[in-house]
Amino acid sequence: MTNKSKTLYTGVTNDRIRRVYEHKNKLIPGFTQKYNITLLVYYEETPDISAAIAREKQIKGWLRQKKIDLIESVNPNWQDLSLKWYD
Template identity: 70%
Template sequence: MSKEHNYYVYIMTNKSKTLYTGMTNDLLRRVYEHKHKLVEGFTKKYNITKLVFFDQTSDVNEAIALEKKIKGWNRAKKIALIESQNPNWLDLSQDWY
């Protein structure tokens, strides 16, 4: 019997609405790492701590493809995606921890 895994494609931002798109199999852990600046790189440098979009799938290849697709989009298309599900840019992880 195989254990089903979930994969998440997510977009995070900061106060100046710099966007970061990522993928993970553990959204709670990954967002925590971003919020507490535990990973060196772009999100730590630009203080990207606010989760504004995520999508879930059980297919890792689908998640990878979606992440690549979103990363290839222009900013306006990413903003339209976020606002289609989260028009007020609320931090979707605000009550998680």
């Protein structure tokens, strides 16, 4: 997830739609609330929580440019992928 300034946040959840809603509505205190992280620009899905946590740690360990390259490989314009979820 990101904000208008392209500050990056990586997280893991068992309910993507609920968690993005919480970030968008600033329901959970912390980094995403403080930095107004409300735009979903990239996500991956897996049925295995261990794999999801390992992938989260891997991505968090990357340099910023590698994260940007990953986002832009599927979402070059940084569109909010969750825009139509809550209509």
